[in-house]
Amino acid sequence: MKEYVATRLLLLIPTLLGITLVVFFAMHAIPGDPIISILGEDYDKNFAAQLRVEYGLDRPVIVQYGLWLLRLVQGNWGKSINSHRPVLSDVLYRIPITAELIFFALLLALLIAVPAGVIASTRPYAIRDYSSMTIAMIGISIPEFFFGILLILCFGLLLGWLPTGRFVSLADSVPQNLVHLILPAVALGFHRAAILTRLVRSSMLEVIRQDYVMTARSKGLAERLVVLKHALKNALIPTVTVVGLQIGFLIGGAIVVEKVFSIPGLGSYGIDAILARDYPQVQGFIVVAASVFVLANLLVDILYAFLDPRIRYEKKGT
Amino acid sequence: MEKDRDGVKHKAQTSIALTFHRLRQSPGAVFGLVIVTLLCLTAIFADLLAPSGYAQMHDELLTFPSGAHLMGTDMLGRDQLSRVIYGSRVSIYVGLVSIVLAILVGVPLGLISGYYGGILDNALMRVMDIWVAFPVFLLAILIMVILEPSVNNVILAIGIVRIPTYARLVRGSVLSVKEREYIEAAWAIGVKDGLVLFRHILPNCLAPVIVVSTVSIANAIIVEASLSFLGLGTQPPTPSWGWDLKANLLFIEVNPWIVLFPGLAIFLTVLGFNMLGDGLRDALDPRLKQ
Numbered sequence A: 001m002k003e004y005v006a007t008r009l010l011l012l013i014p015t016l017l018g019i020t021l022v023v024f025f026a027m028h029a030i031p032g033d034p035i036i037s038i039l040g041e042d043y044d045k046n047f048a049a050q051l052r053v054e055y056g057l058d059r060p061v062i063v064q065y066g067l068w069l070l071r072l073v074q075g076n077w078g079k080s081i082n083s084h085r086p087v088l089s090d091v092l093y094r095i096p097i098t099a100e101l102i103f104f105a106l107l108l109a110l111l112i113a114v115p116a117g118v119i120a121s122t123r124p125y126a127i128r129d130y131s132s133m134t135i136a137m138i139g140i141s142i143p144e145f146f147f148g149i150l151l152i153l154c155f156g157l158l159l160g161w162l163p164t165g166r167f168v169s170l171a172d173s174v175p176q177n178l179v180h181l182i183l184p185a186v187a188l189g190f191h192r193a194a195i196l197t198r199l200v201r202s203s204m205l206e207v208i209r210q211d212y213v214m215t216a217r218s219k220g221l222a223e224r225l226v227v228l229k230h231a232l233k234n235a236l237i238p239t240v241t242v243v244g245l246q247i248g249f250l251i252g253g254a255i256v257v258e259k260v261f262s263i264p265g266l267g268s269y270g271i272d273a274i275l276a277r278d279y280p281q282v283q284g285f286i287v288v289a290a291s292v293f294v295l296a297n298l299l300v301d302i303l304y305a306f307l308d309p310r311i312r313y314e315k316k317g318t
Numbered sequence B: 001m002e003k004d005r006d007g008v009k010h011k012a013q014t015s016i017a018l019t020f021h022r023l024r025q026s027p028g029a030v031f032g033l034v035i036v037t038l039l040c041l042t043a044i045f046a047d048l049l050a051p052s053g054y055a056q057m058h059d060e061l062l063t064f065p066s067g068a069h070l071m072g073t074d075m076l077g078r079d080q081l082s083r084v085i086y087g088s089r090v091s092i093y094v095g096l097v098s099i100v101l102a103i104l105v106g107v108p109l110g111l112i113s114g115y116y117g118g119i120l121d122n123a124l125m126r127v128m129d130i131w132v133a134f135p136v137f138l139l140a141i142l143i144m145v146i147l148e149p150s151v152n153n154v155i156l157a158i159g160i161v162r163i164p165t166y167a168r169l170v171r172g173s174v175l176s177v178k179e180r181e182y183i184e185a186a187w188a189i190g191v192k193d194g195l196v197l198f199r200h201i202l203p204n205c206l207a208p209v210i211v212v213s214t215v216s217i218a219n220a221i222i223v224e225a226s227l228s229f230l231g232l233g234t235q236p237p238t239p240s241w242g243w244d245l246k247a248n249l250l251f252i253e254v255n256p257w258i259v260l261f262p263g264l265a266i267f268l269t270v271l272g273f274n275m276l277g278d279g280l281r282d283a284l285d286p287r288l289k290q
Helices: A002-029 A034-039 A045-054 A061-074 A087-122 A127-141 A144-158 A174-208 A211-218 A223-260 A266-275 A279-307 A309-317 B015-024 B027-044 B080-116 B118-133 B136-146 B151-177 B181-188 B193-230 B241-249 B257-284
Strands: none
Touching: A002 A061, A002 A279, A002 B136, A034 A045, A087 A127, A087 A174, A087 A223, A087 A266, A087 A279, A127 A174, A127 B257, A144 A174, A144 A223, A144 B193, A144 B241, A144 B257, A174 A223, A211 A223, A223 A266, A223 A279, A223 B136, A223 B193, A266 A279, A266 B136, A279 B136, B015 B027, B015 B257, B027 B080, B027 B257, B080 B118, B080 B151, B080 B193, B080 B241, B080 B257, B118 B151, B136 B151, B136 B193, B151 B193, B181 B193, B193 B241, B193 B257, B241 B257
16 A cells, blocks of 8 residues: 555645646746746846846756746745735635635535435436436536525525625635635535436445345345445445536536636636736646645545555556 | 348438437437527528517616517517527627537547557546536636636537537547557558548547537537526627526516526527537437437
8 A cells, every 4th residue: 555655645746747838838828028028028128138037037948947846846936016025925825715615616516426426326217306306407517606506596685594795814814714615615616516426326336236236135135324325335346436527517616616616726726817817826826736636646546545454455466 | 222132222321410310200309400590590690580689778777578679688688589589699609619629629538549549539528527526616717717707708618618628528439449450450551540540539539529519519508508507607788698697687576588598598508508408418329219
């Protein structure tokens, strides 16, 4: 197990390097001169040349990448073109907000999906199966931002049960923060719950047909025990992998949901930066978002190997 | 009519007819097909169906649904029904063209990768691995940062993001199809590689491509709407459901209807494609139905 974890951790280095490469060259591919975008159209040519040397823009691209990477590792992520604030501290301030939103959305998705998937699979093609699958189909088809707007309309404006206004951070008030997060977490989590419900149902149906489940039944175990202890445990293994993949989608979804609910998280930060063409901010946003996705997948891979011993042995054998 | 071993007459059915027959038996798939057909007709005949032009401004601003304007008007006095009708064009256009683009690049890559194997296969699949290492929506956003926001660039972004899906899917199918006896027979009689690939292997890899495409169109429509909602996709004056939702959201407290209609249009469209996709999956491969 240790060997497997060590290999996966080592593989992280080229992956993260790959991300920085993609981000750097993507930023490089943007048409236009970054110095002019910093100084504006009426710029002083001498000052521009001085800045070009200062930023290393007069050097070969590969050297520029090396310098940028070095600064990234040293924690010097540059300053925002518009606000002149350091990008790293802004990003670090916003990460917990988005992480909290994603955490609650995922928690909610799992709390809905596992019971709903199991209930649907125990009586395939019965009314409860059809109703959970219909709700799941609706969940898959409704975009997060529209569902968020519906929630604002229903629970915020019409019923007035939940706040939709200014976001309260965890540091200001824990209960207020949690109350403010309910609607965004539901908006983000419902779509994921729908996907996971379908997955749990189909893996349960697959597992339930296997011989060992029949053995458990034939030795007289209660159906509840067969389903929850024997079948569910194995059916959850593919779910763990998909949960890992969902984190990538949750980051994407969080961007949109944060915009709907005006949450000052990483997603809003990134989109505002893109719309304002604030490239140091855009770089910081994409590097962090992609790295979080890679780290989440690494965690899931390790968890997967922990849950299913065959994985680490297979890796050893190959 | 053909007779079977017991002398009973059967109507000869092609695989397409059989698929249609199975599709018709699934109420969900029929529902999906009806929505998709209606949507396509709306997009084609938008000029005839829309009560006014999508940019035409009326005197009444932010009105509720009424006889004069069935879905009300927006903040500029534009008829919401007309904008929803014209908006279907962008959704369908982006959904279809982006997926065709992904298929045109991804399917040949998967065919070559699976058929020839070896270093080429390894190299192509590693590139695809890096490609999918980025979350889809984030990659689409990154591409939109490089390109200027516009409908065609959204198509390009979604198309590029979706290429690995098809390359991997087709490669998997090729690997299993090329082991079959009739392929070996084709090789034995000296049929050239190109002919084996396109005439004998490709048609047998198409079923999963069709199923994935239907669902991918639904996803592409969501991505377009999301990008436009963020201001990174379709730009005005082209009517887009995502952009309309973003613009109308500011007036949600004055008139909630104006956010409901574009949102419902996106939802119904995506629902239609998803239900059709599910039905097609069951019809094309009944073994998958559980």
